[in-house]
Amino acid sequence: MLALRGIEKSYPLAVGSLPVLKGIDLNITQGEMVAIMGSSGSGKSTLLNVLGLLDGFDSGGYDLDGVDMSGLSEKQAARYRSQFLGFVFQSFNLISFKTALENVALPLFYQKVPRRERQRRALEMLGKMGMDDRADHLPSELSGGQKQRVAIARALITSPRVILADEPTGALDSTTSSEVMSVLREVNASGITVIIVTHEADIAAKCDRTIRLHDGVIIEDGRSGEVVEPTANGAGSSD
Amino acid sequence: MFNRETWIEIAHTVTANPLRTALTGLSVGLGIFILVVMQGLGFGLQNGVEQDFADEAKNTIWVRTGTTTLAYRGRQPNRYIELRDEDEERVTEQVVETPAASGRLSMWGSTVQYKNEQGNYPLMGVEPDFAELDLIPLQGGRWLHQDDVEKEAKVCVIGENVINELFKQRSPIGQYIILRGITFRVVGHFTKNGRWGNSMVYIPMTTMQRLFQGNDAIGSMVLSTGDRDLAGSTDMVDAIDGDLRLRHAVHPEDQRAVRVRDNQEEYAMFDRIFKGIRLFIWVIGGLTLLAGAIGVANIMAIVVKERTVEIGVRKALGATSGSILSLIVIEAICLTLISGALGLIAGVATLNYAAPYAQHDYFTNPEVNLRVTVTALIVLVLAGAFSGLVPALRAVRIRPIEALRYE
Numbered sequence A: 001m002l003a004l005r006g007i008e009k010s011y012p013l014a015v016g017s018l019p020v021l022k023g024i025d026l027n028i029t030q031g032e033m034v035a036i037m038g039s040s041g042s043g044k045s046t047l048l049n050v051l052g053l054l055d056g057f058d059s060g061g062y063d064l065d066g067v068d069m070s071g072l073s074e075k076q077a078a079r080y081r082s083q084f085l086g087f088v089f090q091s092f093n094l095i096s097f098k099t100a101l102e103n104v105a106l107p108l109f110y111q112k113v114p115r116r117e118r119q120r121r122a123l124e125m126l127g128k129m130g131m132d133d134r135a136d137h138l139p140s141e142l143s144g145g146q147k148q149r150v151a152i153a154r155a156l157i158t159s160p161r162v163i164l165a166d167e168p169t170g171a172l173d174s175t176t177s178s179e180v181m182s183v184l185r186e187v188n189a190s191g192i193t194v195i196i197v198t199h200e201a202d203i204a205a206k207c208d209r210t211i212r213l214h215d216g217v218i219i220e221d222g223r224s225g226e227v228v229e230p231t232a233n234g235a236g237s238s239d
Numbered sequence B: 001m002f003n004r005e006t007w008i009e010i011a012h013t014v015t016a017n018p019l020r021t022a023l024t025g026l027s028v029g030l031g032i033f034i035l036v037v038m039q040g041l042g043f044g045l046q047n048g049v050e051q052d053f054a055d056e057a058k059n060t061i062w063v064r065t066g067t068t069t070l071a072y073r074g075r076q077p078n079r080y081i082e083l084r085d086e087d088e089e090r091v092t093e094q095v096v097e098t099p100a101a102s103g104r105l106s107m108w109g110s111t112v113q114y115k116n117e118q119g120n121y122p123l124m125g126v127e128p129d130f131a132e133l134d135l136i137p138l139q140g141g142r143w144l145h146q147d148d149v150e151k152e153a154k155v156c157v158i159g160e161n162v163i164n165e166l167f168k169q170r171s172p173i174g175q176y177i178i179l180r181g182i183t184f185r186v187v188g189h190f191t192k193n194g195r196w197g198n199s200m201v202y203i204p205m206t207t208m209q210r211l212f213q214g215n216d217a218i219g220s221m222v223l224s225t226g227d228r229d230l231a232g233s234t235d236m237v238d239a240i241d242g243d244l245r246l247r248h249a250v251h252p253e254d255q256r257a258v259r260v261r262d263n264q265e266e267y268a269m270f271d272r273i274f275k276g277i278r279l280f281i282w283v284i285g286g287l288t289l290l291a292g293a294i295g296v297a298n299i300m301a302i303v304v305k306e307r308t309v310e311i312g313v314r315k316a317l318g319a320t321s322g323s324i325l326s327l328i329v330i331e332a333i334c335l336t337l338i339s340g341a342l343g344l345i346a347g348v349a350t351l352n353y354a355a356p357y358a359q360h361d362y363f364t365n366p367e368v369n370l371r372v373t374v375t376a377l378i379v380l381v382l383a384g385a386f387s388g389l390v391p392a393l394r395a396v397r398i399r400p401i402e403a404l405r406y407e
Helices: A044-051 A074-084 A102-108 A115-128 A145-155 A174-191 A201-205 B004-016 B018-052 B083-094 B146-150 B158-169 B207-212 B228-247 B261-305 B306-316 B321-358 B370-396 B399-404
Strands: A002-012 A017-028 A033-037 A057-066 A085-089 A160-164 A191-199 A211-216 A216-225 B060-065 B101-114 B115-128 B138-141 B155-159 B174-178 B184-189 B201-206 B215-223 B260-261
Touching: A002 B146, A017 A216, A033 A044, A033 A174, A033 A201, A044 A102, A044 A160, A044 A191, A044 B370, A074 A102, A074 B146, A074 B306, A074 B321, A085 A145, A102 A115, A102 A145, A115 A145, A145 A160, A160 A174, A174 A191, A191 B306, B004 B184, B004 B306, B004 B321, B018 B261, B018 B321, B060 B228, B060 B261, B083 B101, B083 B215, B083 B228, B101 B207, B115 B158, B115 B207, B138 B174, B146 B207, B155 B158, B155 B174, B158 B184, B201 B207, B207 B215, B207 B260, B228 B260, B228 B261, B260 B261, B261 B306, B261 B321, B261 B370, B306 B321, B306 B399, B321 B370
Parallel strands: A033 A191, A033 A211, A085 A160, A160 A191, B115 B201, B155 B184
Antiparallel strands: A002 A017, A002 A057, A211 A216, B060 B215, B060 B260, B101 B115, B101 B174, B101 B215, B138 B184, B155 B201, B174 B184
């Protein structure tokens, strides 16, 4: 489903550049539930950027569903994003002046789905999340867990193949966190690949596979909860 | 691009911070208001001056004389130079070629009687050509004929004021009136703008000379320059001026004794002045508007900054750069267009309400024409697009994940 081969990326600085990803090789198959762990500065959010087609990379290869993703134009990237990928964020990032229903329907707007159809599908998706009675509420009228459910509904509305979640439980208490994780597990059970970026070990433990990132390279990749050998190919700098 | 969602979002941004929106709008509205009002004032000034010119044909040369101020060829100053029949004959037959010419011999404050009514009006002896030189719009009857001049006929053509005051509502044609004690038949009447136009009583030049003047003086003289261009009419002026000074022994530097005025040249001068004024107004108005547009750009930049997270989310949800760009640009255009339209309406309304109170000889009908309005609207849209584009391009460059981490 997702295949990264030797991805390297660095950010330009005032003088020189800062290498962030130093050769990432990664294969994720359809239906996996993967946690990407790492401390801040390890490159995990950059990796999520690259996986989410939100940012390009300097060298290496990225195949999504068998299609080469290198050198995409902004427009093509936007199209693949809306076709394959759903995003869930730490701070929910619901649009504050739109109701739960409108937030969920927004991705369909960018797919040019007619208004009535958008609303019907959004309501149905909110129903699946047990949120249909909150459809007309603004985000400010929802609790943290409810907001994240709306955000997950929004990520799922376009029937993506992959859900990319950036610290989805970072802003939630532990009870709500496990609720959200069980929602994500249900999503995964329906055959959708789920990739979660987290720094919490117990969240990673609820995934099938854990990838640990350090200083721009993968140092661990294996079944969650198990100690695995680093696949590291050293700390080779790209620049 | 222009669908319901877009408008809802624009309405949201505009209403989210009403004070800020209003202040920004005010700067644009004020800019266009100033532009429109100044254009209107410019046109008012121009209309006033043009109306003054419209009293006379543009392609005319007016020759007036006075007393000499400089001694010349053994003659003392303070000598009155009088134009006579021979001067007109010589100028029109030998000095220059002209399609129309007339003397203008006037007597101000002449008593005019009709039955029991009477009043004082300027009386003027002219030749048939005068009607086309002074653009006299005949309303009824006829103008003076060559025949009237030759026969020294006692006929007259009168202005609207004379009719209103002496004849009330009756038709004056064929009626007899008494001018300075002598009976004349009214053959025509006219309506003309200008200070004295409507009060004039015109009679044939020869009649005037014979009955009231006692000699062959013609007062002043007006000539048509035909279809000559500015250079041609200037040559004509020089020729007439030179001839009269020679014949009447007037010093070449004497400004009062012989005065030859070229309407075409004066009009060209005013035209240049008004082009300058219009350009000046556009520059001032444009700069004011630019200040407004910069205000809008500034606000849009703040909006983009405030909405960084939201824009990042939208991108992650599949928004294309184009949709983000158009959202911001349309928003800016809406803001400028709505506030600009309000400024435009306010400007036009101000001119319309103020116009009746601001009538003056050199200031009439301050108006904004369609061209200025359309130009102003186009300028507004461009200003809006300009003010939206820079912040929009910034919005487009926002990297989603960074935006989402931006607190």
